[in-house]
Amino acid sequence: MTARYDGQAEWYDDYIGPSAGTNVAWIVDLLGPGEGRCLDIGCGTGQYLEATRSTGRTVVGLDRSADQLRLARRRDEAPLLQGDATMLPFSTGTFATVTALWVSTDIDDFPGLVKEAARVLLPGGMLLFYGVHPCFNGPHIEPRPDGATIVHPTYRITGWHKRSRWWREGGVRDRVGMSHVPLPNLINSFIDAGLNIARVTEPLEDPIPRVLAVKAFRA
Numbered sequence: 525m526t527a528r529y530d531g532q533a534e535w536y537d538d539y540i541g542p543s544a545g546t547n548v549a550w551i552v553d554l555l556g557p558g559e560g561r562c563l564d565i566g567c568g569t570g571q572y573l574e575a576t577r578s579t580g581r582t583v584v585g586l587d588r589s590a591d592q593l594r595l596a597r598r599r600d601e602a603p604l605l606q607g608d609a610t611m612l613p614f615s616t617g618t619f620a621t622v623t624a625l626w627v628s629t630d631i632d633d634f635p636g637l638v639k640e641a642a643r644v645l646l647p648g649g650m651l652l653f654y655g656v657h658p659c660f661n662g663p664h665i666e667p668r669p670d671g672a673t674i675v676h677p678t679y680r681i682t683g684w685h686k687r688s689r690w691w692r693e694g695g696v697r698d699r700v701g702m703s704h705v706p707l708p709n710l711i712n713s714f715i716d717a718g719l720n721i722a723r724v725t726e727p728l729e730d731p732i733p734r735v736l737a738v739k740a741f742r743a
Contacts, residue, residue, distance in 0.1 A: 527589035528630065528700040529568070537569040537595055539696070544571040547735070550727040551625065551654055554737055555579045558650075560620030565609050565641060566627035570596030577602070581621055586612070610636035614644045621645075626655045629662060632683065634705045635713040642717040645742040651719060657726065657736040658710055663702040666690035673732050680706060707736075714740045 529536060551572060558581045564573060567585030569592050576583050585604040587593050593604050607613050609624075610633050622641040628634050641651050656662055659675070663685035666674040678685060684703050691697045705713070714721050719740035726733035 527587075527591070529589040530591040532699055533569060533589065533591040533595050535699070536592070536696070537571075540568075540571060546728065547654070548572065548575045550735075550737070551575055551623075551652070552579055554652055554654065554723075554725070554727075554739055555581075555621070555623070555650075558621055560646075561618065562621040562623060563612075563614070563619045563641075563644060565612075565622060565624045565637065566630065567596055567604065568592045568626070570599040570602070570604075572623070572625055573600040573602050576623060584619075610640055612640045612644050616643050617646045618644045619646065620649050622649070622651045624651065624653045624655070628653070628655050628658070628705050628710065629702045630700070631703060634703075634710065635716060638713040638719070639717045642719050642742055647742055649742045651714070651738075651740050651742075653710075653714075653736075653738040653740075654727070655736065657733050658705055658707045660732050661734045662704045663688065663691070663697060664704060671731070679704075682706060682709060710736075711738070714738060718743065 552575050558579050562576055562581035562583050564583055564585045567587050573583050573585055583602045585602050586607050590606055593606055596604055622645055631637055660673055664676045664678040721740045723739040725737045727735045727737055
């Protein structure tokens with residue numbers, strides 16, 4: 525089956541380039557200094573591999589899209605694998621850290637991803653989720669020209685959303701579609717996977733938060 529981002533890699537890399545830079549400092553701060561192996565689930569075109577490595581970790585990237593990985597290999601020398609985030613090709617307790625950056629809107633089974641991330645973590649290992657804020661960003665959200673946000677009743681619809689009239693033509697939603705995980709479902713994914721949530725933040729300090737970060741640890 526063709527990955528959704530195959531055929532969109534160059535466009536997407538250009539599209540997220542400017543915003544990726546604004547998130548790096550937050551991701552590095554949330555990770556903190558570390559060591560050992562780190563799995564970046566949904567590494568995409570590799571925009572955050574070097575930032576993660578700068579914390580002292582040894583990074584391995586995984587993505588469903590061969591097209592995205594092609595660009596990631598041009599950008600970084602980290603080991604990169606093509607694979608399914610809900611069936612990770614690694615033994616239990618392989619990684620000291622797992623990052624899941626901007627993945628919740630691109631996957632059918634977010635709880636399955638978190639469960640697999642927890643499985644491959646070492647005891648005491650950390651999972652960092654950093655991505656779309658499910659309350660104020662996503663397929664149910666209509667941004668207004670004045671900076672306000674309209675939240676449509678479709679907020680409670682989990683999974684993939686049909687295209688809506690408020691989606692911007694030619695944007696990510698329009699090109700590859702978008703899945704949605706309501707806030708309780710997202711937080712409960714960590715709890716149900718047996719992880720201990722240590723910190724929840726809304727990075728970037730925008731008046732209406734567009735980003736949510738969750739830092740959790742395996743017992």
